[in-house]
Amino acid sequence: MFRRIKPIEHREEVDFPVDLKKLGYFINSEDQIRQIEKPSEGFDYHVHRVERVNEKRREAIDECVRRVLDTRFVEEGLTKHFLPPGSTPGTDPCVPILISNDIDDVEKVLVIIGNTHDDLGVWSVREMEGPSINHGSMISTIRSAKKEKFGLLILNCGQNVYSPEMGRAVTYRSWKAATKPSPHIDEVKNRVPGHENVQKHVESVLEELKGRLIGNDGQKKKKKKIYFLTYGWGCWGLVKYLDVNFAEWKSSIEALIAAESTHTAADVTSPDLRHFLTTRARAYIVHSDPPGTFIPDKRFICQTFSTAQIYSETIIPNSWHDVMLPWFKRVEEDPEGCNPVMxxxxxxxxxxxxxxxxxxxxxxxxxxxxxxxxxxxxxxxxxxxxxxxxxxxxxxxxxxxxxxxxxxxxxxxxxxxxxxxxxxxxxxxxxxxxxxxxxxxxxxxxxxx
Structure with a gap:
């Protein structure tokens, strides 16, 4: 038997200011985060031998970026809405989503569903460090979508842990970096009702906004065309929802793009949804072939294409403008022939x-x-x-x-x-x-x- 003689020393937590300048960084003219002392170099994670210090320092920088993005979302005409309805931010467990101010007036709506590890409105932290913050976040996607007269609804699959201490929902990475007695997640105290996981989040958001997107019985609204842009587990959550509710949505959904999705043929039992996926959906995966190259792959029940990317998180930032958005335009021009025979x-x-x-x-x-x-x-x-x-x-x-x-x-x-x-x-x-x-x-x- 062994016993510890020396008591465990609990290292005092180090807190970092939420200020890029005080952290030694700035945003240059190319919208990149760079070191003040070394303007040619980006964020350096390993600056301390203690991992916990590096973790908390990175979280401080991430919070700075979140605040920058919040300002830019407002400038682009998007507003945060908190769910469940009636919840008070900072007091009640709730999760934010983004809705464009013109969503009730536009004919086309782009519904964006991201993965389960990123903050609201972020595709890739890697891409935000370079080429730019706008490129790695959804700002670039939003701007190009607005030019095509899309209204926007952005779900929040990543911030699925509620922190009473911070008074908001956070990603698991932010949860680990927060100062707290234990990293354990209480499935009651640290979850938002109706948004405990990606599947429930997708269901809750779409059910809540269904009336504004596809109309309710008795409402005389101009029919909207719904386009889905999804990534990773977000697509899985959408497929699971549509597998049960496709009858209500099928007359409004125009097309679906799935970037490195996790859904498979076994997740789809609805013949109508299966038919939709074969004719109006496309999957884009990590693959070395040039962007837009057809890849024979039966996993997703839809045509699959290469993106020339090596990281799944960089697929949409680097393929949206040249590959994905043009296909959405093709769907609009030729709904029945947008997916050619392969x-x-x-x-x-x-x-x-x-x-x-x-x-x-x-x-x-x-x-x-x-x-x-x-x-x-x-x-x-x-x-x-x-x-x-x-x-x-x-x-x-x-x-x-x-x-x-x-x-x-x-x-x-x-x-x-x-x-x-x-x-x-x-x-x-x-x-x-x-x-x-x-x-x-x-x-x-x-x-x-």
Whole structure:
């Protein structure tokens, strides 16, 4: 047996001022946080040998940035609203969301649902340090959306821990950095009713604002077009909500973008929602191929594309202007044809993944990186391959000859028939022949939409 002779020494907490200048930093002309003594260098986390000191210092700088963003949100015409309704900030447990002042007057509304670890209105702390605060936060996204006449609703999936000491909801990172007796989260005292997790938060916000977004029975409001821009677990929460409530929303939702989502085919049981995801949704993932490159991936029930990013948090800041927003415009111009037909020979894909050979090209755009041009072929010339492998809009699946008929997931009836197979996430080539014939498949290939 061992026993401690020397008593445990509790180090006194060090508090840092919430002032960038006193912390040794400033915001330069390029909207970047830089050190006063070293203007060419950004934030340095490891300045002390005690991790707790570094943690609290970073939280002080994060609070400075939050205050800067609060001012900019107001300048962009967004107002904080606290939920549950009737709660008093600073006294009652509540969580803030952002709503644009013109949301009741616009025809289009962009609903932004972020991940579970960021502050309200933030995409990536990494991107705020460089290229700029506006780039890493949602300010840049908001400004470009306003130019396209979108109203905005921004949910708050990250600040899901309520701190009575601070009188506000905070992220888990801020909660750990706060001065308190214990980091333990009390599931009653430290949670906001109706917003205990991302799924409940999404449900509570959309149910509360449903009347303003899609109207209630008896209300004579001009129909709004709803566009969802989601990231990570935020998309999962939305999919779980729509899986139950899609009937109420389907006439208003125009499109959905999911950046590195965590939802899968198993989360979707509604045939109508599944049909919507195949025809009006797109997933963008961490991948080395150029932005907008089609990636054969069945996880999300929707077409999946590369972003040329190595961190999930940088996907939207770096892909919104050139890839995602143009696709939203395409949806507005051609709702039924916004997702072109993609034919995929899943057997060749599986063989490629497992290193069996077969198809050796990649699905890169023929005409540059423009995501609106949907013809793909190999990187190298035809002479380098035994057979031509092409992926064309409405054409043959790459590596698949003699394709005569496909499952058309744009057709609700066929989509319902394909529901079971997709829910089990099976490759159609492994299904029974009778099932294939029933769905109109005469070859081991399936179009991914």
């Amino acid at each position: 034919l995929v020979d899943w057997e060749s894909v599986e063989r490629l993944k497992e290193g069996w050979g077969g198809y050796t090209g990649s699905t890169k755009p023929k005409d540059g990186d423009d995501p609106n041009k949907w013809a793909f072929d190999d990187d190298e010339s035809e002479e380098d391959h035994d057979r031509e492998a092409k992926l064309e809009e409405g054409g043959k699946a790459f590596g698949e000859e003699g394709l005569e008929d496909m499952v058309d997931l744009r057709d609700a009836e066929q989509a319902a028939k394909a529901n079971k197979a997709l829910q089990e996430n099976e490759r159609p080539g492994t299904m029974m022949d009778n099932g294939l014939k029933e769905m109109g498949v005469v070859s081991g290939a399936l179009r991914i939409l």
